[in-house]
Amino acid sequence: DEDSDDGTTRDLRAIPLPMALKRAVNFGGGVQSYFLFLRFLVVLNFFSFLLIAGFVIIPSIVFRSVGFIEYTYLFYGYYNNTMVEGMNFSYNIPLAYLSTAAFYLLFCLVCIIAMGTTARVVVATGDSSEGNYSMLVFTGWDFGSNGNQATKLKQQNIYYRLQVDLEEEMIKKKSSALTQRQKVCLYSARVVLFTLTLGFIGAALTGIFFATNFSQGLLYEYLPSIVITGANFIVPLLNDQIAPFEQYSPSVTVVLALLAVVLRLVSLVILLYTLWRQITCDETPDECALCCWETRVGQEMYKLTLFDLIVNIAVLMLVEFPRRMIVDNWHNKLTQWVGRQEFVVPYNVLGLVYGQTVVWTGAFFCPLLPLINTFKFIILFYTKRITLFSNCRPAVKTFRSTTSSFFFSGILLLGLTLASVVMIYSVAIHPSMACGPFRFLTSMWDVVPKSISKLSQTTREFLFFLGSQSFSIPLFVLSLILCYIVALATVYKKSVTLLKTQLKLDKQFLVRQIGRL
């Protein structure tokens, strides 16, 4: 439910959200889109876990055969490579493992596309901002709400909604009224900003690269987090200073947020690259230095996930709470200028996307990771909520909600692609000899042709046909287009019904006016 994207007023009581989210609506700044996105991710992770549990973990527990390596269920190394037979059916654990992983990624892809398409379609059809202002002003007040607190919240909410739309209008007017000279200034400023950003990214990459060569593991794990946290602190300050400059150019916040994405994903890529180097160098089976590389990768992703959670909580306790206490209790010019923390939605969302990407990369090697991630995101939800209401001041600029859903889906898709690349690569290379469901095979993919060859002739031919390029690719493309068209049609249908009702009311009004003349 978006609060400023349609013309009708919103009765907070009628919104089927828990109180915490409703209060976030009043906080302004599009904050509720962050919490809704977080909730979506929690649900996604939980259902992924159910999928994996149902097809891989529980059969493994049920059909255990004795005598294999004692790792925990957490990591890949534990799972059996046997096909379990008994009681009239056979359950091929390696095949289940591989197909569940593939299906899991596909499932996430479908969810993201569904979320993104709805948002995209809403953006495409435009928002019904006709009569927006007068509707809000004349019908916006809820006379039934009692108490000073509720009244103040409602007043703030109305103020933010008005201000967002008015500001956008004024910016549009100003930018269309620029003189030639001002346009030149604007474009050159944009070019400068872009070059600076590229330069900064380059510097950061070089720094990280040197850091990985000097110290193994520790520094480059900490460095991006330190940089991100520092940026989270400083950028809102800079934002307010650059405000006049900001009026003409796309938000500095967005550019810096993109920077944060790149930094975080790059650090992940570098970690993977280091692991890859270790894997391909130490391939000799008797050396066995990286004996069970899949488990190692899973462990790294698991550590990253936990570390991310710890960093978030630590920042909360060591940075945001103290900042609030200092600003509230110690009044001088410096603290007034610094002010309370602002809850900047893009950063926090990108943090979520980073965490989810790590989980997707690691889920193949650490099947319980989605469950761990569900709990992590739940903890994050409540801690972020606490910090929002205790430590933050309301955002001055609102993050537009409909375009943001589309933006979030896009970034999430990027993370999913990275994870898919990792998984496809792992499936193609030689699995480790000593552990996991795919030992003794030349590659993980081998289990599929082997299983298919056991099926009957007709089934085999049918499956080959389904898998062939001439069938599957057009099918995939067609279904994407179909999804989009169906979503578009639903939205159009709603618009048409709405317009018909409004037309009827207009006709009645005009007839009344004529009757008066």
Added chain:
Amino acid sequence: MGTTASQLGKDTLSEYQELTFLTKQEILLAHKRFSELLTKDEKDIPNIRISLERILTLPELKSNPFRKRICHVFSTSEHKDGSLTFEDFLDLLSAFSDSATMEIKSHYAFRIFDFDDDGTLDSDDLQKLVNCLTGETDETRLTPEEMRQLITNILEESDIDKDGTVNLSEFQHVISRSPDFVSSFKIVL
């Protein structure tokens, strides 16, 4: 047709039920709450009029930014001081009740928003209305430019005959498009 605060006769009760949108229980509850605002001596005076300040101590009205306007609109006092008799109070609750029609509610909403009582909503009225809605604290005050822009937009959207003000039928036309108006224009004791 006077009612003392001590009791409500059966005839008057049924008469009130006919003249307002309120149910019997709502009228009795209103009577009880109204009596609680009176001092001991006042309870025997028929048609007693309670001052604006005392009415505003009711929790349902206390924090409403439109409280003074509401009382002024429903007051039948010749001094225009916003004081209410019990019957004025019932009129108020009737207009804000669950069962009141859209026409009644929009009529009274219009009168409440018409700060200068001249029968139309001009720019000053709209400005005061917006200030009530946003609260006029330092954090929630619109700049003069924004206010001007907002009022221009409102007039552009709702002033159909382009006379610079919003009259009752134009107002009701805007209201009729909103599905939530009836449920938000409600005060229940």
